Amino acid sequence: MSERMPSVLLGVSGSIAAYKAVEVARLLGKAGVRVQVAMTRGGTEFVRPLTFAAITGREVLTDVFQVASPGGGAEIGHVERAHQVDLVLVAPASANVMARMVAGMADDPLTATILSTRAPVMIAPAMESGMWMHPATQDNLACLEERGVKVVGPVTGELASGRAGMGRMAEPDVIVRAALAILRPGDLTGLGITITAGPTWEPLDPVRILTNRSTGAMGIAIAQAAQRRGAQVRLILGPTHLTPPPGVDVRRVETAAEMLAAAQAVLPGTDVFVATAAVSDFRPQQARDQKLKRSAPEAQTLALAENPDVLATISSALRARGAARPATVVGFAAETEAVEDNARDKLVRKGCDLVIGNLVGPEAGFGAGQTRVLAVARDRPAVAFGPALKGDVAEFVLDQVLRVRDGSTPEERGA
Secondary structure, eight states: OOOOOOEEEEEEOSSTTHHHHHHHHHHHHHTTOEEEEEEOHHHHTTSOHHHHHHHHSSOOBOOTTOEEOGGGOOEEHHHHHHHHOSEEEEEEEOHHHHHHHHHTOOSSHHHHHHHHOOSOEEEEEOOOHHHHHSHHHHHHHHHHHHTTOEEOOOEEEEOTTSOEEEEEOOOHHHHHHHHHHHHSTTTTTTOEEEEEESBOOEESSSSOEEOOSOOSHHHHHHHHHHHHTTOEEEEEEOSOSSOOOTTSEEEEOOSHHHHHHHHHHTGGGOSEEEEOOBOOSEEESSOOSSOOOTTSGGGGOOOEEEOOOHHHIIIIIHHHTTOOOOSEEEEEEEESSOHHHHHHHHHHHTTOSEEEEEEOBTTBSSSSSEEEEEEEETTSOOEEEEEEEHHHHHHHHHHHHHHHHHTOOTTTTTO
């Protein structure tokens, strides 16, 4: 017996971003998802229901009293759909529909279904920056998240007014990827994934260290996504103020040598090794027991020693000795220029199966904001993604890991 096709109720509310919902519906259908569209009156002002009916092959719900006739029996549409769907996805979610969801209103087929369903609910907000940042909208957002509603986006970009700012709906592929992560949460079940994250600290003396701008946000996001998708996750985490996800096996380290030792210790249970950590290439040749004074003659020159290369050791050196190299090794290339060229060079030079390149700087790549990445693997074109939040990038990275492991190209997998 074939597995039941997952079902999504796609809610379209009154926002100019409604035109993007057509692509969301198309991509969901392409991914093997049964799509039923429900529209608010405002949504029908931007895109006609006929468009969605043509894309999905199903009548669009536009009236709360609309009657569905599955198998010849008349049933109220939103009641029937509330029990059939595996996910309610509202994209775009306007400020108005978010407020009505909080209030528990049920005067259109979308909000009525949301009130009736026990399926997960996800929203992709879309509105002007002023509306998004207004305390009422932020309060509504907090309330919805507290009730378990998942949120994807919004992002910073060009808005309908011609201004630029926060409030632009996430792109359709990002939304669909987040939806599929809920519909198919177990695609990493049985895999042991080890992730290195954060910076390393290399002590100069008891006060000073050599380090970098990494916060560990990317690695933590990948750990959280991998855990949700069924993997057994180990997170080797350098010093950071961020909190790792609960339930993940966390190994705290400070120096590059400690990070390498921790990674080697868990290799027997590692199928996928993801090296997001920004490991210091060098350490002070001698860490002093006492604070080095400015007036000391040796304070003018810092003698450095090379640190072990964690990624190359796990990938190339162990493989060369025939030891237990993980089946899939993923590196990250934080670059300030020529991202694809440098990522491809790292792929070959360090013996990786996949490298994720991203452009970094004082205001890009580090921390909790948006980032843009490029996935590079052998014998296939690079795949770009973003700009997107770290959680969305994490899902993209794990998707690329699966594609590398099963040998398919992005085109074959519908990317």
